[in-house]
Amino acid sequence: MNESIWSKTVQFPERPPLPGDLTADAAVIGGGLAGVLTAHFLKETGLRVVVLEASRVGSGQTKNTTAKITSQHGLIYHRLLEQIGEERARQYAEANQRAIEEYRTLIAERRMECDFAEAPAYLYSTAERESLEQEFKAARLLGIDAALCDGAELPFPVAAALRFDRQARFHPMKFLRTVAEPLEIYEQTAVQSVEGNRLQTDRGTVTARHIIFATHYPFLNVPGYYFMRMHQERSYVLALENAAQLAGMYLGIDEDGLSLRPQGDLLLLGGGNHRTGENSAGGQYRKLRETARRYWPESREAAAWSAQDCMTLDGVPYIGRFSSSTPNWYVATGFQKWGMTSSMVSALLLTDLIVKGESPWEAAFTPQRFEPTASAKALMQETAQATKGLARKLFTPPRADIEALPNGHGGVVEYDGDKVGVYKDNSGEVFIVSIRCPHLGCQLEWNPDEKSWDCPCHGSRFDYRGNLIDNPAQKGLEHE
Incomplete structure (x- = not known):
């Protein structure tokens, strides 16, 4: 499996599993950046906080980021002004600007060695200016230091670029290791259910006045119904040696736009975005490698990984x-x-809610919101996607048989009268798994770029042996 430069360069000390039943003021489910930061700030207020991590600290999505600390989130501010109004759009902007400052302060106070560096963040387009001009006006209205420019650093011409100043980048795993060090964290402790103020794990029961779900994707379907209100997407990253030494961080707003940022002597090149479970043709890494050869023919690939x-x-x-x-x-x-x-915004906002009962940014981020103009069409699309995923299981015929499947490939095949997922490794060894996602039953799709089985409905992922990689599913696949 591909490994990011972040996880390659940092080792975390092992933490013990939960030793048995205990009681705390707050329990955080998930040992990624959002969970650890929330636990950090709650502990600062004097609460006893425990973090329950099913695997290892930082083993989820934190290790796969491009690690940009920025309030520039694509073409968002113009859209927010239109959809939710200036007051809540300003809350969103202020929360993310505050998050950058909080990183800066925390890193300086703790004298953390985490490769933190100030850097401008740019949006760019090779095709048009209008969207960037609209975003520029919206950002300035909301108090963000922004400027239109030409993006001259890039190795290809652009129509326009929008720069946000006083943004930053860092090494997320070095930062996470330092923040996590003094916290009460239990690894290899999977939360199986939550009722009231009690969390049942495979190691014992935790009773807590406050319970925080920081698991990337909530594993409970009810209440909340988050599976109806979100989908998951994947993107891909190459770390390149001997490529351009950029000063800024870049994100293209065009359909095939690239993400670029420096990290020491490396250039991180990202792209290939698609909905999880919709990459049956593969080729995402290949496209990035072709881009690298085109613009930096002398570059060398140091690492490749993907994010969800x-x-x-x-x-x-x-x-x-x-x-x-x-x-x-x-x-x-x-x-x-x-x-x-967003991890820092979460930590600050949730700490305020728990300690003070309110947050100045609560209205912008509340999970109870539903904006008809912003959400109705997307909700219909999510429902249609889930229906399509279930229909695949019922009506899609097998695509091959095991004998015809080439070595090094996977796919849905007929086996003993049933459709199953099969991967045949380079030596010809066959791995057979169920293609029914244990979350809500959608048919999984083979992802040839990562040799994984991915759910097109809600984004659960499994390796070719059936082991769980990404939630909301809580268990692996049945296998032969």
Whole structure:
């Protein structure tokens, strides 16, 4: 499996599993950046906080980020002004600007060695200016230091670029290791169910006044119904040696736009975005490698990896109370492509809700929101996608048989009268798994770029042996 430069260069000390039943003021489910930061700030207020991690700290999405700390989140501010109005759009902008400052302050106070560096963030287009001009006006209206420019650093011509100043980048795993060090964290402790103020794990029961779901994608379907309000997407990254030394961070707004940022002597090149479970043709890494050869023919590939992101109906994360019926449960999910900034926003917002009962940004991020103009069409699309995923299971014929499947390939085949998922490795060894997602039953699709089985409905992923990679599913696949 591909590994990011972040996880290749940092080792975390092992934490023990939960030793048995215990009681705490707050329990955080998930040991990624959002969960660890939330636990950090809650602990600072004097609460006893425990973090429960099913695997290892930082083993989820945090290690796969491009690690941009930015309030520039694509073409969002013009859209927010139109859809939710200036007041809540300003809350979104202020929360993300504050998140950057909080990283800067925390890193300086703790003297963290995490490769933190100030850097401008740019949106660019090779085709048009109008969208960037609209975003520029919206950003300035909301108090963000922005400027239109020409993007001259890039190796290809652009029609326009929009620069946000006082943004930043860092090494997320070095940062996470330092923040996590003094916290009470239990690894290899999977939360199986939550009822009231009790969390049942495979190691014992935790009772807590406040429960925070920071698991990337909530594993409970009810209440909250987050599976109806989000989908997941994948994107791909190459770390290149001997490529351009850029000063800024870049994101293309065109359909095939690229993400670029420096990291030491490396250039991180990202792209190939698609909905999880919809990459049967593959070729995402190949396209990035072709781009690298085109613009930096002398470059060398140091690493390649991919990321998974939760996408909400209206493009704003769900951060706040989990549901109206569970006032002491909280959630942080749906970070789109902006997990670093959104993790800090989550930690600050949830700490305010738990300690003070309110947050100045609560209205913008509340999971209880539903904006008809922003969300109705997206909700219909999510419902249609889930229906399509279930219909695949019922009506799609097998695509091959095991004998015809070439070595090194996977696919849906006929086996003993049933459709199953089969991967045949380069030596010809065959791995057979169920193609029914254990989350809600959608038919899985083979992802040849990552040799994984991916769910097109809600984004659960499994390796070719059937082991769980990404939630909301909580268990692996049945296999032969």
